[in-house]
Amino acid sequence: MSRTRTLLLPGAAALALATTACSSGGGGHPSSPEANSLVAASGGTDLQNAYQNTVKHVLPSVVQITTEQDLGSGVVFDTKGDIVTNAHVVGNATSFQVSLATGGSPLKAKLVSSFPANDLAVIKLTSPPKGLKPADFADSGKVSVGQIVLAMGNPLGLSSSVTQGIVSATGRTVSEGASGGGTGATIPDMVQTSAAINPGNSGGALVNLDNQVIGIPTLAATDPQLGSGAAPGIGFALPSSTVKRIAEQIIKNGKVTDSGRAALGVTVRGVVDENQQPAGAAIVSVQKGGAAAKGGLQDGDVITKLGNTPITTVQSLTAALAALKPGTKVPVTYDRGGATKTSQVTLASLG
Template sequence: MNHQFSKSTIKYAWLPFFVLLTIMLAACGGAETAANPVTQAINTLTEEAEPETTILEESDPVAETAVVPAAPEIVEETAVTSPPITPSTDLFAQEQQFVSIYENVNPAVVNIAIGSGQGSGFLIDGNGHIVTNNHVVENGGQIVVNFEDGRQLPAIIVGTDISSDLAVIQVDANEIQDITPVQLADSDALKVGQIVIAIGSPFGLQNSMTTGIISALDRLFPGAVGPNGVPFQIPNIIQTDAAINPGNSGGPLLNLNGQVIGVNTAIESPVRGSSGIGYAVPANIVSNIVPQIIANGRVDTPWLGISGGLISEDAALALGLPADQTGILINEAIAGGPAATAGLRGGNSPDVIIGVDGVEIVEFDDLLGYLVQQTIVGQTIQLQIMRDGQPQTVNVTLAARPATS
């Protein structure tokens, strides 16, 4: 049973104390109660008080007789609460940028179903050409391209390049005139730490978007096996921690301008799931290779005809070079290849390549990247080398890379 107290009744809460005090004084032989000032004070307070009563519920048997002292007046305190968390305008701007990129680019990103497999790709022009990976289409079979709006179009293979793991397929251009193709960025301008976005069909989940950063640049990725049994390398590979999984192959890796900086190609994972290490073929290789595929159905990749690696400190000292010498030590100039024809040496007295056409060569990737992105078959380049401790320049005419296996 709830008893409520009126506001004024609290004033009488201390009266029993004074009554008890008066009785105690009288019992001890004090003045008479009528003349006791404490008793007078109690009487005065009693006369001035206007006690209030609270009517209890009708079902309560005490309601007809009980007069309940009122509760003390409680001053409500203003509750102290934390202000709502408002994300920074920068965060909102980034969020909106992601939304805009997805809405603008996603219509040009496709799911490619071929045989029992599938992958991703993106529309590169208004003629129905779609870029993807060679390994997505290399096994052949009927190709069906699925667009984000539900359109399903048959496609043919225009051409492939096993060396860069790129391929071009084509759908009827009349069926996609309302779709804006993607734009390619300059991948040479990329920096580690830049935010990137991947769109594709991981595990067949079409039109999925993930985000991350560029984790590293200028990685070498093994490609097809060359005539000497050594795999060719794909240079300038972009490493990203954006979630890339089986099915993302061939899809675009984008910058915050919605431009393609690379083609998602592979992941490094023991369980075929994203472990934060994904690889993409850079856009500048795409811009060099894809036009050749469209024009010729194939690519003649420039070939120097050497195998080698970074020069070590011990090798530099043995060759009479400074211990901190940089460059590519030629292990072998393949017989009949452009380098051997030009007189470049490997073996016991190897040449060290330190530049090409005036561009400094520090990593093997520097040399491969220049050849793949900046040269064509039949072009003559100038190699700056160190031979017998002295700098020299050698002219080399590039040939087409031999058939791969």
């Protein structure tokens, strides 16, 4: 099954209704327990109807993706058969079986391209059927904490399942583990949700009640104190605006040409000091003509600071870059042959 790192239970969304109490003989506002119960029931029915309407409209756009080893979810991107999903769902596979939520025999699909740095990929149906329903992707910049959301996918192989919760935070920078099928990527601007994300949900749809996809569920949190144990109620989704921008580039060019993420243009490894403590990111190779090369950095230099952010590990360098944009000019502090140096580097684009 597709890798996620926790087993979460569905969250509960609450609807608070305010009623105005009236004095005896007052002007017609409900005040009895029976009347208040009717108001609450009406509000509950409205919310239930909104849930059911969203499921009816969006679930047909969510598919199940099967490889020889894994199972995950995907979202129909256009009527031409392009489907967006997580890079860790496709893994190293290039051909897939796709099952539509509307039923029928599995359809064949091929990989268009994968972009592990953002854990995104696009696959394409070889013979798209008529009536294929693309999802509507929202502007994720308008997503706000407290919004009710539904997670749609195929958790644990249970096809076309729906869980619910809220948006519990936005703008999170999250690092995936490389074990268990993850890409090891550090991804910025993710949407945090309390909706259950289980193995098989990856690549599916996180949806608002306006029938729009606001994100692609990607991973669930773990509590380091529990080892591999779950941190219940905390999952993360790639924001829909990022998904749309990257998917459009892959479909048009066969690759990502502008990820919107900053890059130094180096390959690095972690190093430790005499006390065996993490001490920086050593440059293994510098991309010719890349940002670091233009800034004068060389193979063997050990990066210790990016801007004002101390760099002690490869992951800390990746996280620092994830917070910056291409074109930003930033001081890079590094050690070379026992001497500390600083260069001004104009960051390039990852992709």
